[in-house]
Amino acid sequence: MKLTTEKWLDIAALNDIPRRGGRVLKVAGGCIALFRTNDDQVFALDDRCPHKAGPLSQGIVHGAAVTCPLHNWVISLETGEAMGADEGQVATYSAKVSNGRVLVGQECLRLGMEPADG
C-alpha cells in the first residue's frame, strides 16, 4: 500500500463543516475539533482548551483562530497556541481538503488507537 493512502483518513465532506465553524470528531481517545475557515482551510485540534478544557469546537472561528466559548481565549488553529497574553497550547493534527473531502492525518488516532488495517 502507498504511504499516502495510509497517512490520510477521509472524514467528511467539506460542506459538512460550516464555513467559519467547527465540528466534533469523536475518536476513541477523545474529541477532535475540526474547523473550517472563511477561506476553506481546515484544521484539526484537540477539542480541549488549554485554559480549562473548554470545547473549542463550539467557539467562534475568525481568521485562522477560534475563540473558546468558556472564557474567550483565542487559540491559533495553525499552531494550537493561545494567542495574546495567554499561554498554553493544544495539540494539532494535520488536516487538509482534497476534492471537497476533509482528510485528517492518522496521527490523530493516538491514545492507543491504530487504523483497522494498520
Next chain:
Amino acid sequence: MVDSTKTDNRERLVVIGNGMAAGRVLEELFERERDRYRVTVFNAEPRVNYNRIMLSPVLSGEKTYEEILIHDDAWYAANGVELIRGEKVIAINRDERKVISAVGTVADYDRLIVATGSQPFIIPVPGHDLDGVLTYRDLDDVEAMLAAAEKGGRAVVIGGGLLGLEAAAGLKARGMDVTVLHLMPTLMERQLDQSAGYLLQKAIEARGIEVVTRANTHEIAGAAGAVRAVRLDDGREIPADIVVMAVGIKPNVDLAKDAGLEVNRGLLVDDLMRTSDPAIYAVGECVEHRGQCYGLVAPLYEMAKTVGAGLAGDDGLAYRGSLTATKLKVTGVDLYSAGELAEGDDREEIVLRDAAHSIYKRLVLQENRIIGAVLYGDTADGPWFFQHIKNGTDISEMRETLIFGQGFAGAGPLDPMAAVAALPDDAEICGCNGVCKSRIVSAIEGGQATLDGVRATTKASSSCGSCTGLVEQLLELSLGGDFARAVADGMCPCTDLGHGEVRRLIAAKELMSIPAVMQELQWKTSCGCAKCRPALNYYLLATWPGIYVDDQQSRFINERVHANIQKDGTYSVVPRMWGGITNPTELRAIADVADKFAIPTVKVTGGQRIDLLGVKKEDLPAVWADLNAAGLVSGHAYGKALRTVKTCVGNEWCRFGTQASVSLGVQMERFLWGAWTPHKVKMAVSGCPRNCAEATVKDFGVVCVDSGFELHFAGAAGMEVKATQLLCKVVAEEDVLEHCAALLQLYRQEAHYLDRMHKWLARVGMDHVQAAVVEDADNRRDLYERFVFSQRFAQSDPWSERAAGRDSHEFTPLEGPKLEAVT
C-alpha cells in the same frame, strides 16, 4: 596592547571582523551567557558595530551615521568587550592559538571567530586604480562618495545590481548626474526576470538616472591620476568625476586560507558553523555552507544563532542553510524577489501584468510548489509568497487565484483583508532579524505600543527597515487606528470605527451583510473576530428586520444551540414560563424530560424559571422536542434577548396588591419574547411598592400603584448593581406595553452591542430617552410600531426549529473513520 590579566581565568574568545555577523554572534552569546569569555574583537574598520545595510540611506541623506549604529561605545564597555579598532588581523597562528594584527598586537584565544565578511570585486580594467574609483562597502566608501558629491559633477556606477542601484539613487539624491552601466541586458538579472528588470529600468530612469545596459567597461580613462571618463567596448565614452564599482563581492578568505583552514569559494563550515579547526568558528559572508555563500543579512543572523549557542555550550542548534528574499531599498521603488527564478523544463510560471499601474508579478512553480517569486509595483504579498516557498506549500488547490495574493488565493469568498492580518503567525516579517509575526504581536500585546518599542524588544525593523510598514500594520492591527494611543472606542482591533459609527454606516450605506460591512468599512482582518462579528450580526439584524439573514457562525454558541454552555461543556435548558406561571402538566413534562435524559440538576432560577442543567449537546434536540410537545418553548436564558418577566402575585392574591401584576407580566412576556437585544434584558412587575418582584433592579420594571403604573428602567443586579430610574407614570396596561416596547426599540437602535440598558442610558442621557419615549407621543408610536414589525420575524420558537432538524450539524458529531480499539 592586549593585557592578559593574570587574575582572569575565563576562556578567551577572539573575533576577527566587527561587521553585522560578529555583532550578532556576541548578542546571541551574551543573551545566553554573559561572563563565560573574555572577548576581544579586532576590526579593520576604525569604528564600532554599525548597520551596513543602512549605508544607502546614509548616502542618500535619509539617515545619519549615528542613527545606524548597532552597538555604541557604551555597549562594549557594559559587556566588557575589548574592541580593537582600525587593526587588521594579518595572521592566525593555530598551533599557538593566537592572532596577530598589522600593527603587531597579539591576542591569545581559546576560541576564535572569523567574521571577515566579503570584499568588493574590482574589475581589473586599465585605470581601476585611479583616484576617484570607489567601491561600496563601508562607511569610508560612503564618505568618499559624499565628498565627491559635494563638488557635484558626474558619477558612473558600474553594476546594475542591488548595490549599484542603491548607490546610484543615493548619489542622484546628493545632486550628481548619474549613469549606471550594466553588463547584462536587464537590471538586477540575478533577482529579476526581464520583465521586472525592464520596469525597474523605467523607474530608475524616471528618477533622472541614465541606464546603459549591455555595457562592457573597457577602461577607465584618467587625467593627472584621477578619473575622467569610462570607456566602453563599443567605443562610447562617458565622462565621470567618480566611478563606483558595484559589480559583486567575494568572500574575504585570504587570512583563513593562509592559516591553513579549508577554503573553497568561502571558508568552509559545518552545520555548527565550525571550520576545519574545531576551535575556530566562521560566520557571515566569508563562509561557504553546504556549497552556498550568502550576501544578505538574514542568513548570517541565523548562522549567528548557531554560533552563539555553540559558544555557550549548546550544540543543538544546527544551521541548515537559508532561503533568501530581497527588497530594493530605493525609496519609491517597490521590488521584491525571492527564491529561484530561472526557467526550466520542470518549471512552470504564473504571470500577472498590469501595464497601467506598472505592476508585474511572477511566480515560478515546480511540482505544485512555489519556488520563486518576483513582485514589482505591488509587493504586499511578498512575505506571503515567501512563506509558501519556505513551507513548500502544495498550491494546487489555490492555483487559479494564487497570483492575486492571499486576499484571493484559494478562491475563498471575496473578503476584505489587510494582507498582514491574514499572515500566519510564523510568517517572517523582518527577514534581517528573522522575526515572525507572532513574536511582534506578542510584544505589542505585552505592552509595546510604538514602533520603537517593538524594535527594542524584538529587533524587528531595526536593520534594513524595509519591513517597517508591516510592523506598523501589525501595531495598527493590534492596537487600533492610532497605535500611539491605546484602543479607546474602536469596536475591536479589526476596525478603527466605533460601535456608533458602524451602526450609523450600516444604515447610511445600506449595508446588509457582514461581508458587505467588512468590505465597505475596510475591516482590517479577513473575517473579523469574536468581538466584532456577534456585534455586526446583531446590528444588521436590528437594522434590517426581515431582510437580513442571521449569520449563525457569528453567534456565540449559546445562541447557536439555544442553550447555555456550562463549565464542563454540557448545556442547560430553560423553558419559558410566562410571567413565572406554570402548571402540573408543564411540571410533569419537565420531570419526565429530566428522567428520560438523566438530567442531573433541576434548579429554580433567580428569574422564577426552571433550569435543567447538564444536558449533553447531542441530546438537546430531543430534549426540546419533548418539552415542545408539552407546550413549552425556549426561555432564551442563553441569549442577548428578553429573558424573563418576573412577577409577584399582585392583587389576585396579595392583600397589598393594587393591580394584576401576574397577568400584566404574562402579557408583557408574550408580547416581547424572542426580541434580540444588545444585551440580556430582564423585567419584573411588582403589585405594589413593597416590590416583591424586585422590579427596581431590572432593565425594565413596573411597580403597580393605586393610580396606575410606575415605569422604571436601567436597573441591574449583576456585576454592577444599579437601581432603576423612573421613566414615567402611566394609567392603563396598554400604556405600559407601548412604553415598554418603545423603550426597548430605542435601546435596540442605539445601544452598543453588550451594553446593558444602564450603560446605554449613561451614554445618551435621561433627557434623550424621555424626549423620545415619553414626551413625543408620535415618536413613541413609531418606535412601538417598528418593534412590532420586527417581532413578526422574531417570534418563532428556536427550539421547535431545531427539534425539527434545522442546523442539525450542530448537534451531531462527525463519524470518525471505522476503527477497532487495540486495547
